[in-house]
Amino acid sequence: MAKIHELSENLTNQIAAGEVIERPASVVKELVENSIDAGATRIRIDVVDAGLKQIVVQDNGSGIERDQVDLAFTRHATSKINNERDLFNVSTLGFRGEALASISAVAHVEILTSVEGKIGTRADFSGGSKKGQEDAAARKGTQITVKDLFFNTPARLKYLRSPRTEMMKIVDIVNRIALGYPQIAITLSNTGKVLLRTPGNGKLQQTVANVYGRHIAEKMMSFEKEDSDFKVSGFLSKPELTRSTRNYISILLNGRYIRNFKLATAIMDGYGSKLTARHYPIAIVAIHVDPLLVDVNVHPTKQEVRLSKEKELSRLITSAISDALLDNVEQTSAFENLTTNRKDSLVDQLKFNLNRDVVNTKREKDEVPEVHEEDNVTALTATKKSKEIGEQKHEPIKKSVHKYIDLNKPQENDKYVITPTWQENVEKQTQLTPFNTEKSSSEVISSGDETLANNLPALKYVGQMSAYIIAENDGDLFLVDQVAARRRLAFEKIRKAMNAKKIVQQGLLTPIVLEFGNLDFLQIKNKLDEIKNIGIYLEDFGQDSFIVRSYPTWINGDIEESLRRILDSYLNLDHSKNTNLFARIAAGQAKKEISGRIKISAAECIEILNNLRQTADPYHDADGRLVLVRMSQNELRKMFKKDE
Numbered sequence: 001m002a003k004i005h006e007l008s009e010n011l012t013n014q015i016a017a018g019e020v021i022e023r024p025a026s027v028v029k030e031l032v033e034n035s036i037d038a039g040a041t042r043i044r045i046d047v048v049d050a051g052l053k054q055i056v057v058q059d060n061g062s063g064i065e066r067d068q069v070d071l072a073f074t075r076h077a078t079s080k081i082n083n084e085r086d087l088f089n090v091s092t093l094g095f096r097g098e099a100l101a102s103i104s105a106v107a108h109v110e111i112l113t114s115v116e117g118k119i120g121t122r123a124d125f126s127g128g129s130k131k132g133q134e135d136a137a138a139r140k141g142t143q144i145t146v147k148d149l150f151f152n153t154p155a156r157l158k159y160l161r162s163p164r165t166e167m168m169k170i171v172d173i174v175n176r177i178a179l180g181y182p183q184i185a186i187t188l189s190n191t192g193k194v195l196l197r198t199p200g201n202g203k204l205q206q207t208v209a210n211v212y213g214r215h216i217a218e219k220m221m222s223f224e225k226e227d228s229d230f231k232v233s234g235f236l237s238k239p240e241l242t243r244s245t246r247n248y249i250s251i252l253l254n255g256r257y258i259r260n261f262k263l264a265t266a267i268m269d270g271y272g273s274k275l276t277a278r279h280y281p282i283a284i285v286a287i288h289v290d291p292l293l294v295d296v297n298v299h300p301t302k303q304e305v306r307l308s309k310e311k312e313l314s315r316l317i318t319s320a321i322s323d324a325l326l327d328n329v330e331q332t333s334a335f336e337n338l339t340t341n342r343k344d345s346l347v348d349q350l351k352f353n354l355n356r357d358v359v360n361t362k363r364e365k366d367e368v369p370e371v372h373e374e375d376n377v378t379a380l381t382a383t384k385k386s387k388e389i390g391e392q393k394h395e396p397i398k399k400s401v402h403k404y405i406d407l408n409k410p411q412e413n414d415k416y417v418i419t420p421t422w423q424e425n426v427e428k429q430t431q432l433t434p435f436n437t438e439k440s441s442s443e444v445i446s447s448g449d450e451t452l453a454n455n456l457p458a459l460k461y462v463g464q465m466s467a468y469i470i471a472e473n474d475g476d477l478f479l480v481d482q483v484a485a486r487r488r489l490a491f492e493k494i495r496k497a498m499n500a501k502k503i504v505q506q507g508l509l510t511p512i513v514l515e516f517g518n519l520d521f522l523q524i525k526n527k528l529d530e531i532k533n534i535g536i537y538l539e540d541f542g543q544d545s546f547i548v549r550s551y552p553t554w555i556n557g558d559i560e561e562s563l564r565r566i567l568d569s570y571l572n573l574d575h576s577k578n579t580n581l582f583a584r585i586a587a588g589q590a591k592k593e594i595s596g597r598i599k600i601s602a603a604e605c606i607e608i609l610n611n612l613r614q615t616a617d618p619y620h621d622a623d624g625r626l627v628l629v630r631m632s633q634n635e636l637r638k639m640f641k642k643d644e
């Protein structure tokens with residue numbers, strides 16, 4: 001065995017960094033949490049290449065005194081706790097005093113900071129040691145720039161996923177932090193493209209709209225309940241709005257986003273049987289509790305905590321949610337003030353997009369971000385000057401030789417865009433194109449069993465009786481459910497149209513703008529080609545929205561609503577299941593097209609009976625409901641005891 005020796009500070013820092021800083025999103029999380037702890041009301045996060053090249057977090061918080069900067073980058077140095085008692089009464093997000101030390105151990109870090117009314121400081125740290133310090137402009141707040149993450153730990157780099165995935169992780173964590181702090185104006189952009197902007201007006205519902213999109217926010221309802229220890233409140237999706245993963249559940253404990261399986265289960269329990277299997281709600285559950293009841297010192301990333309009275313809290317959450325769902329049967333949306341007329345014109349929608357406190361994507365890439373907007377925060381202003389200071393030391397981003405990856409403009413030769421899994425998904429989908437002759441494995445969509453179809457004899461129309469067409473063949477009686485039969489026919493017509501080589505389009509006089517939450521937007525963006533295959537052409541319209549100028553004629557009813565429903569089913573697609581998505585979409589459309597019974601003539605009945613025989617499964621509609629029942633001559637005879 002080699003001799004035992006103490007590790008160098010550098011090495012211990014790197015080891016410790018391994019726990020805290022896993023990926024660009026961890027850097028973003030730690031820096032933003034520091035800004036929040038510093039009392040910032042505005043935080044701006046700009047990343048380049050999904051944070052792999054550069055992450056800048058800027059705030060208008062307290063700033064750091066010149067003589068404290070070194071300490072800020074020293075392991076186990078913190079301003080947030082003093083003694084053991086404090087450790088069990090933590091009211092800040094940070095307290096371990098190691099985030100900055102860890103980040104600077106595995107990247108190049110520049111800090112620009114100033115306390116109100118004092119000259120600022122600029123300092124550089126790299127690979128765990130300080131590279132220099134100088135005075136800088138006086139503007140209250142802190143800006144930390146992290147470049148070339150993991151430059152000295154290549155093994156870590158190898159474990160990173162594609163920039164697209166890393167960006168999603170950044171967006172995800174910033175979304176959750178934003179949901180925990182609606183009173184802070186947070187902006188996130190990637191290579192100049194704004195992905196989130198919250199107004200910081202303290203209204204959680206506004207933040208929900210910024211994060212998940214107005215359309216989802218409108219379908220959510222608020223809830224609130226408290227007991228002697230806890231207060232829980234937040235927003236919930238109604239049971240009909242679900243997602244196929246738990247990722248849309250955010251639990252915020254005193255503002256901190258935490259992962260907690262039991263509490264997530266408590267949320268689901270609140271929905272009870274209103275949720276079907278493998279469907280999860282969108283929920284933001286903010287818990288307020290005395291910090292004494294929480295032990296945050298159990299996990300390096302502080303995303304897991306130990307809670308006293310967890311059972312009581314679970315019960316409170318479950319009952320708060322089930323009460324809210326009961327009360328809310330027809331509660332009007334909590335988002336009325338965010339809602340514009342559903343039929344608003346393109347211009348109105350655009351106005352809305354611009355007016356809501358979200359996003360101006362038209363910013364030039366190299367333009368210097370302006371942080372202070374309307375109010376007179378003398379402060380934190382990433383003005384040209386501070387940029388100049390930065391430029392003395394660092395090469396500006398635009399001169400970089402590295403290729404930029406704008407995640408919103410996938411390039412064909414970008415190997416990250418087409419991941420093996422993505423290709424697999426596409427393959428899966430193509431195998432599942434409508435009108436496949438194989439038996440579908442779906443439990444809902446009926447099987448298209450040819451043998452049955454061939455067995456359906458020619459039916460002779462006899463008459464109509466309320467919802468049923470009465471028909472006869474060779475002495476057998478057939479009762480055909482009018483609605484189900486028409487749905488089966490509509491379903492097949494739609495599948496045929498979806499599958500056509502050339503999908504007939506109908507132009508829209510007023511294009512439709514569909515706005516989404518940032519993550520949903522990125523996800524749909526991944527599937528544009530697939531969606532094009534069924535005749536839906538979505539163009540990136542900026543601000544997390546798509547514009548649609550025409551629609552395939554197989555879509556019926558309210559076009560915007562139908563498009564949303566279809567895209568929603570893409571978002572809800574459970575890739576682990578071999579679901580025939582196109583068939584599901586067609587089934588949904590067929591159901592909408594044929595919404596109820598109508599008066600039909602004998603001639604139309606005859607046509608329905610004839611057409612049914614051509615369908616893949618004349619016995620069921622696309623949702624699996626019975627289309628017809630048959631009573632054979634024998635059965636009839638038995639019924640009337642005529643067999644003797």
Ligand SMILES: Nc1ncnc2c1ncn2[C@@H]1O[C@H](COP(=O)(O)OP(=O)(O)OP(=O)(O)O)[C@@H](O)[C@H]1O
Pocket residue numbers: 030034035037038059061062063064071072073077078079080093094095096097098099100101141142
């Ligand atoms: N944006 C900021 N504004 C003002 N002070 C800051 C900022 N970021 C860091 N600091 C100061 O630097 C110290 C060290 O920060 P660091 O993130 O390393 O540790 P921490 O936040 O105390 O604990 P943790 O490791 O749990 O995050 C903080 O305690 C704080 O005093």
Ligand SMILES: [Mg+2]
Pocket residue numbers: 030033034093094095099100
């Ligand atoms: Mg910290």
